[in-house]
Amino acid sequence: xxxxxxxxxxxxxxxxxxxxxxxxxxxxxxxxxxxxxxxxxxxxxxxxxxxxxxxxxxxxxxxxxxxxxxxxxxxxxxxxxxxxxxxxxxxxxxxxxxxxxxxxxxxxxxxxxxxxxxxxxxxxxxxxxxxxxxxxxxxxxxxxxxxxxxxxxxxxxxxxxxxxxxxxxxxxxxxxxxxxxxxxxxxxxxxxxxxxxxxxxxxxxxxx
Amino acid sequence: xxxxxxxxxxxxxxxxxxxxxxxxxxxxxxxxxxxxxxxxxxxxxxxxxxxxxxxxxxxxxxxxxxxxxxxxxxxxxxxxxxx
Numbered sequence: 067x068x069x070x071x072x073x074x075x076x077x078x079x080x081x082x083x084x085x086x087x088x089x090x091x092x093x094x095x096x097x098x099x100x101x102x103x104x105x106x107x108x109x110x111x112x113x114x115x116x117x118x119x120x121x122x123x124x125x126x127x128x129x130x131x132x133x134x135x136x137x138x139x140x141x142x143x144x145x146x147x148x149x150x151x152x153x154x155x156x157x158x159x160x161x162x163x164x165x166x167x168x169x170x171x172x173x174x175x176x177x178x179x180x181x182x183x184x185x186x187x188x189x190x191x192x193x194x195x196x197x198x199x200x201x202x203x204x205x206x207x208x209x210x211x212x213x214x215x216x217x218x219x220x221x222x223x224x225x226x227x228x229x230x231x232x233x234x235x236x237x238x239x240x241x242x243x244x245x246x247x248x249x250x251x252x253x254x255x256x257x258x259x260x261x262x263x264x265x266x267x268x269x270x271x272x273x274x
Numbered sequence: 275x276x277x278x279x280x281x282x283x284x285x286x287x288x289x290x291x292x293x294x295x296x297x298x299x300x301x302x303x304x305x306x307x308x309x310x311x312x313x314x315x316x317x318x319x320x321x322x323x324x325x326x327x328x329x330x331x332x333x334x335x336x337x338x339x340x341x342x343x344x345x346x347x348x349x350x351x352x353x354x355x356x357x
Contacts, residue, residue, distance in 0.1 A: 118287045118288070118289045119287045172323070173323055174319075175316065176315035177316050180312055
């Protein structure tokens with residue numbers, strides 16, 4: 067029988083609201099996507115100068131991961147190779163691609179070019195946290211919960227992963243949504259079984 | 275050099291910094307401002323955009339981008355004269 071896995075924390079950033087473990091932590095609804103992300107960075111006291119250079123997709127995934135892991139993740143439990151990341155979205159890096167395309171009309175910006183792949187957000191999170199485990203970024207029309215459940219179960223069952231940060235991180239223009247959750251093999255207080263229904267609940271809650 | 279520092283801050287998105295935070299002779303890379311290889315490319319773009327200067331070679335960048343003062347000296351020596 068497959069070993070059971072648990073969702074031990076969740077975090078979402080969507081429509082000007084930050085939620086963690088189903089609780090609203092912060093609201094700033096009447097601002098642009100960029101201003102919202104900056105306000106979250108400041109509100110949660112994050113100090114990481116490279117944040118300013120990131121594209122909006124990286125900022126979105128980075129902030130959601132910072133809030134997700136804060137207080138809910140003991141990195142001493144894992145080696146660098148045991149922590150993986152599996153993300154998905156619908157618009158890949160199109161938001162950054164369009165910014166880069168604008169810069170090409172003048173002199174192409176190397177700093178914008180380096181963000182013209184969706185999996186760069188995973189790289190930013192790995193650099194910040196020192197994670198070196200398996201990772202993947204899938205592009206899907208809609209969040210394919212059963213696929214993610216299968217893929218992460220497979221990674222954690224057959225490979226070296228003991229923890230995985232999973233979910234959806236998507237932004238295009240002013241539309242943004244990040245719904246992340248931490249999957250571990252250790253059951254904790256208020257954790258939920260890592261099954262489709264519970265992932266669906268987290269995702270739907272982020273819709274407001 | 276104040277204007278050059280403002281341009282560097284804007285080009286590299288160093289939003290936590292003010293021009294007065296950057297010393298004229300402070301190293302820009304590694305132990306100084308901690309800039310990386312992408313930032314070096316952005317500084318090359320800055321020279322082209324703001325001063326119409328193209329570096330002759332990548333090796334040249336190591337000495338030109340040592341500090342704000344070395345950048346300013348290079349700009350003064352290489353800026354095309356306006357008609």
